[in-house]
Amino acid sequence: MSQSASTMGNEKIGSSRRKFLKSAVTLAGATIGYTWLKSSQILIFAAEPKDETLPWYGIAIDIEKCIGCGSCAKACKNENDVPKEPFFFRNWVEQYTVKNDGTVDIVSPNGGIDGFVQRVPDEDIFKSFFLPKMCNHCAKSPCEQVCPVGATFLSPEGVVLVDEKYCIGCRYCVQACPYGCRFIHPVKKVANKCTLCYHRLKKNLAPACMEVCPTGARMYGNLRDKQGPLVKFLKEHTTQVLRPNLNTGAKLYYNALSSEAR
């Protein structure tokens, strides 16, 4: 009785050892195979742009300097041929007014293009500020991740772009962007968004919104350049991104961002 039980035990151990060795060899083989495939770039989708010679663009907006003139929003529409009617914006300005009773009034008449008229009387205001908004050019952008056809992507320079020939207009990215920075172009019927004026960057010109900002509240620059003006600005100011909890890797840094900002 006891002898037969011990034999059975030995068989069990023998078979499980064989199984273990088999799976160990398979795992090792798969790991080596995957490493080889990855290094030979056969698995193209695992490739990551790591070109250190290219800039890695970031943006900074100084809320203390913004006077809400709407020049940026206007220039963006002119430069990029964005439809002029409201609701199509690549960049716009909001006015936040925190009242003494604690409620927050947020307005953005035509994206700020026509200027702002203060609609809360001075005596009711706790504080008020302008919040210019645009694409955050996230390093881990949700819009890029949901695109089913690979039409939206993060360029090697860190600019989120839309391939208009590939976009099928499914609106997934419009839903996914937590900053509301995308829309469907009413004529082209494809997704449209801020490109950080990619066509201007290629000609060494500043994006249109930054070209026209009268107070220098907006700036862009190379985050890899540790001596550059953008990194210097980030070093000298207390900056924050919008919705940091979403871990989007946003590269649009606001100076003096109030906690009421959404």
Next chain:
Amino acid sequence: MKRYIPPQIPRLALAFAIVISLFLVLRHLLIPDTFGKYGPYRAASMDDYSTIEIHYAGQQACFECHQDIEDLKALDVHSGIHCETCHGPGQKHSTSAEAADILKPTGREFCGNCHMMNAARQKDAVLQVDLTKHNIGKNCTECHNPHQPWEMKK
């Protein structure tokens, strides 16, 4: 001893080979050349962006002809403001030199976009005017030269 292979195995293998090779051929034809060069997208679409024409020329292009305005502007508080902030996109005008291709904004509302009283404007960021009280009925440019706002006209 030769192993027995059921006749359906070679047939199935052939069918699989045809389907897989068809898939590979189709995949090769359907995926654009530059797809996957940097990641799961068409790298050539970045070149499409480079061909878009610019509308804002930048103020250096303005100063090539309007040296006098550059000198005038440098003396006063509007020196830091680029020409196209008020005058709009200037690329067309910089090549045609036609007055019709550039904006010449006037009016209290336009100046008010920056200078109207607003609680959100920092007091030291920009000078603010109460447009409901300041010289009502008059156009700003009747007294102020926008290139040199503190050299009063009268």
